[in-house]
Amino acid sequence: MPIFQDANGMAIKFFIQKDIPEEIQAEVCETISALGGRVEPKVPRVGFILVQPGTAEEERLRLCWSAPDRPERYFVPYTYVEACKVSGMLLKQIFVHEGQPIRMHIDSSIANVNVRATLSARIMHSGGDPTASAQSARVILADPNTEIFQHLVKTYQGEPDKYVESYLRTQFTEEDEQHLCNWIAAKIPYKETGGRTGNRLYQQLCEMASDPEYAWVTRHTWQSWRERYKKNATRLDVKIAEIVEEKKPALGEKGQYGYVRKPEEKPKRVRKKARNNAAASVNENGVPNGSAIVDAPHPVPAPPGMHAMETYSVPMPVPLPPMTGVMGPVGGPSDGFNPVVYQPPAPVFQHMSVPPPVPMDAETARRNAREEEMEDDEVEWQVREGHGPTPAWAKRKAEEDGDEPHKRQRISPSDQQGLTNGMHVIDQAVHDIAKEFRFLVEEVQEYYDKCGDPERTRNRFKRVREVIKALKDEDEPTAA
Numbered sequence: 001m002p003i004f005q006d007a008n009g010m011a012i013k014f015f016i017q018k019d020i021p022e023e024i025q026a027e028v029c030e031t032i033s034a035l036g037g038r039v040e041p042k043v044p045r046v047g048f049i050l051v052q053p054g055t056a057e058e059e060r061l062r063l064c065w066s067a068p069d070r071p072e073r074y075f076v077p078y079t080y081v082e083a084c085k086v087s088g089m090l091l092k093q094i095f096v097h098e099g100q101p102i103r104m105h106i107d108s109s110i111a112n113v114n115v116r117a118t119l120s121a122r123i124m125h126s127g128g129d130p131t132a133s134a135q136s137a138r139v140i141l142a143d144p145n146t147e148i149f150q151h152l153v154k155t156y157q158g159e160p161d162k163y164v165e166s167y168l169r170t171q172f173t174e175e176d177e178q179h180l181c182n183w184i185a186a187k188i189p190y191k192e193t194g195g196r197t198g199n200r201l202y203q204q205l206c207e208m209a210s211d212p213e214y215a216w217v218t219r220h221t222w223q224s225w226r227e228r229y230k231k232n233a234t235r236l237d238v239k240i241a242e243i244v245e246e247k248k249p250a251l252g253e254k255g256q257y258g259y260v261r262k263p264e265e266k267p268k269r270v271r272k273k274a275r276n277n278a279a280a281s282v283n284e285n286g287v288p289n290g291s292a293i294v295d296a297p298h299p300v301p302a303p304p305g306m307h308a309m310e311t312y313s314v315p316m317p318v319p320l321p322p323m324t325g326v327m328g329p330v331g332g333p334s335d336g337f338n339p340v341v342y343q344p345p346a347p348v349f350q351h352m353s354v355p356p357p358v359p360m361d362a363e364t365a366r367r368n369a370r371e372e373e374m375e376d377d378e379v380e381w382q383v384r385e386g387h388g389p390t391p392a393w394a395k396r397k398a399e400e401d402g403d404e405p406h407k408r409q410r411i412s413p414s415d416q417q418g419l420t421n422g423m424h425v426i427d428q429a430v431h432d433i434a435k436e437f438r439f440l441v442e443e444v445q446e447y448y449d450k451c452g453d454p455e456r457t458r459n460r461f462k463r464v465r466e467v468i469k470a471l472k473d474e475d476e477p478t479a480a
Contacts, residue, residue, distance in 0.1 A: 002036025003090055011038040012090070013047030019057050020050075020078060031081050045070060050078040053124065053131075068099050074127055075101070083125045095128030097138075102128045105137035109148040110167055119167060141167040144221055166221050172228055179216050180225060181236055185243040187256060196233070202226040429454040437465040 004012040014032050016025050016039060028050065029039050043049060043065050051058040062075055074093045084091050095102040104123055106116050119141065123130040134140055140156070142149045144166040156162045183205055188196050195201060202222040208214035220228070229236055249256070426448075433454070434444040439461055448457045 003084055003088065004032060004035040004037030011036055013038055013040050013044035014081075015040050015043045015047065015049045016078065017049070017051045017055075017057055017061065019055070020052055024078065028078055028081050031085060035081075035085060044073070046072045047074075048080065049073065049075045050080065051075055053077050066099060071099050076127065077124050079121070080125050083121070091125050093127035095123055095126045102139060103132035103137045104128050104130050104139045104141060105132050105134045106130055106167075107134065107140055107142035107148065107152065109143040109146040110141065111143070115167070137162075139163045139165060141165055144168060163223075165223065170219050172220070176216070176219060177228070177232075177236065177239070180229060181239045181243055184229065184236075185240045185247070186249070189240075189244045189249050189256065191237060191240075193256075197226065197230050199226065202229075426454070430457070433458050433461055437461045439464075 001009070004014075006012060014037055016028060020028075032039055040047070043061075049061060049065065051061060058075075065073065066075065067073075074096070076093075080091065095104070106119055110116050110119070120130040132138075134152075138161060140152055140163070142152055142164060149164070149166070152164045156164055184196060184201070187201060187204075188194075199222070202225045205214075205225060206217050206222040209217050217225070430444045430448055431441055433439075434441045436458075444457060444461060447460060448454065451457060
């Protein structure tokens, strides 16, 4: 199946920023077509908007066309097309949160310029924004082998929605998971104890790195170890239970966390007569019925210096999954790093004269975009003028409908918002103006499309009608 076709064999749609040089647009269009995609003349409801990052037009497109109700409309640099071709696959948009690119900062502790450029390209091609500052970024990528990395972790550990992550995205192996399960089984053998998703458990694990037996912990950060368990808890809990069953650790054994108890089986409730309530209130051992019996009669104190795991609020990092086939994994000298350097396309536009964007508020921009957005994803709608020929879309629509050319489309309740009498408020305003001053709807619509102001349109046709009324009839005799 071609790269730019979906699971149903339909072509994936692309819109290209209009002020990108024609030669680049032609090359991108050719690649898209060759890979099964299609370039649209207008912004599609579902598809990709290819932009030139850092330009005023890109900012305008994002302001107008990014919307929560269009989660499958993605903004990517035009180099995305070539990156997909090189990788042999459609690169997924994994760095998008609630329809917006995740803001990332590539820290200077990553000294290799080529690595930084490659990371930046990968982030952009996956929907993210690598240009954020350390203060405004949601994710900070840094070198874990530097002191700066630990400083960043301490600086932002109390800040919500802020993640410090290693740029070395080492893959987890089965051996890594086995080590992790052994550690959790030793520290928290019974999940009912709680604390398996706390921070301290994994921080303490990484503090064991100086022990030769725990040299494996350096393969990942403590955040990554925690995230691995958290996302695979159901599967890993089974492995941990098997280890506990095999080793059978004593309750309250040294090194375990907090209270240790097994799940309690609740006795079946038996309905008894009222006269026996007093006798049934306690069991044969003198313990009130319904009381929980804890295997460990006294709390097992936590190791010295250990804090309650729930008091830590360091947010977990967003994992950066590998993007195989694009530019190779990124990391140290032995990780097979492909030395392909991402070349920023900015020099192509150094001599372009892009006018500054016209200031407008977000609501106005989105309203203009909604008016511009075509009703059908397939083609650009045209309007029949006077007695002119029927637009192509109308002919094709009639052919598709067969014997039901006038069948009305059903409108969902969500689409009723903004409609008046089944008609959009703008269209209703145009019809009202045409009816009030006795003009053709097409005439009113044509002028409204130029000015975009209903009140201005109404005043114009009011004046035109007054002028027409003031004109004298040719057959009317003139005063002597």
